[in-house]
Amino acid sequence: MSGILNSSIGRKFAMALSALFLMIFLLQHFAINLLSVFSADTFNQVSHYMGTFWVIQYVMQPVLIFGVIFHFVMGFVLEIKNKKARTVSYAKNNGAANSSWMSRNMIYSGLAILAFICLHFYDFWLPEINTKYIQGDMSGLLANGEFRYFEELQHKFVDIWRVALYCIAFVFLALHLLHGFSSAFQSAGANNKYTKGLKGFGKAYAIIIPLGFIFIALFHHFNH
């Protein structure tokens, strides 16, 4: 078992595990965000629960941050190693003849997602940490006594440029997931009779979830 992360297959497996974890998180994030479309009260209550329950704040949140950082760092490490494996490029290379654009450009779609995460942290996560852990306000309430979460969400999507950036980022997320979902199972050693079904499910996931996030952003932009 020792040194498994030093092997090419071990690193692939670790990438796959972190990817699967992040895809589960994404589904949960989407489900909570979708609540904001149907009921502001329910969204406020769930957001307050997620933002104050100690297991989520002090256990799941650090695990998630570790997962995100690990996935990006390992992605860069593998990319550097892969570049070293071919130091002289082909004069003519027809990559489109044998592989999809998504599969060949995971590093670029990943970089776009990383840039988006920085913006998303700046928009939501840092203000949340400031309010709760620096100012010490754990109430989740505005001055008028109402929950602040739905209000803050709608306020963020007033600016059309921010909405546009979010939508572009979700397109890159879809491109990343279109290859990443089935790739994670292949890296984990699962290529069997269920693979065809999993690929179909993966494609549906890769399109529906980002499209849903785009819908939520546009919904709040046009309904604030």
Next chain:
Amino acid sequence: MNLTLKIWRQKNASDKGKMVDYKVSDISPDMSFLEMLDVLNEQLVNNDEEPVAFDHDCREGICGMCSLYINGEAHGPDRGVTTCQLHMRMFKDGDTITIEPFRATAFPVVKDLIVDRGAFDRIQHAGGFISVNTSGNTIDANAIPVNKHDADKAFEAATCIGCGACVASCKNSSAMLFVGAKVSQFALLPQGKIEATDRVLNMVKQMDEEGFGNCTNTGACEVECPKGISLENIARMNSEYLKASLKG
């Protein structure tokens, strides 16, 4: 057919190398790609020029010796064939064809279009075999029952000729389709199970030491493989490796 060839010329391993243009004429569409290169070389020799060095042996698509990256694809634009089985009918009169060696740090160029694929041999030496008692008590392989499905899958994996097209096609120069096939052909059979743990650990270790890249599952290797080796073999190797790592 009259063609323009852009060919990688490199005197030796330490030479920088460059692309050089050549013209060939009266090429028959029924010629193989290597026969077309033979015509070019005859022309070069007649002009007192150095012929283009390229690898070949059986010219029947069996030995895995021929390589060549033709117009941006390993073994050229046809599917399920090696360069020696690629015919000139795949090209049109007046075409410009770019011909390069397989590119990978682990496959250094020896001369022109010839690369050293010894890394594959060293991976095989690390564990791509089964130990058989040859002292006179050898058990007849046919006496050991093998499930038909597993036997077929093992045979499919064993059709890998080790040409290196998988490495050449992969954007990461990964050798995982080759190693996956060599691990699978034994992992699926009862004779191979005894040494399965050491085999996969040692072969993957050697593969990593040779400087091949990491597989990102683009599937280019499977498409370009002249023998149609499936990505399923990489997944099997991954699973065998993870199991072996837990045991070892």
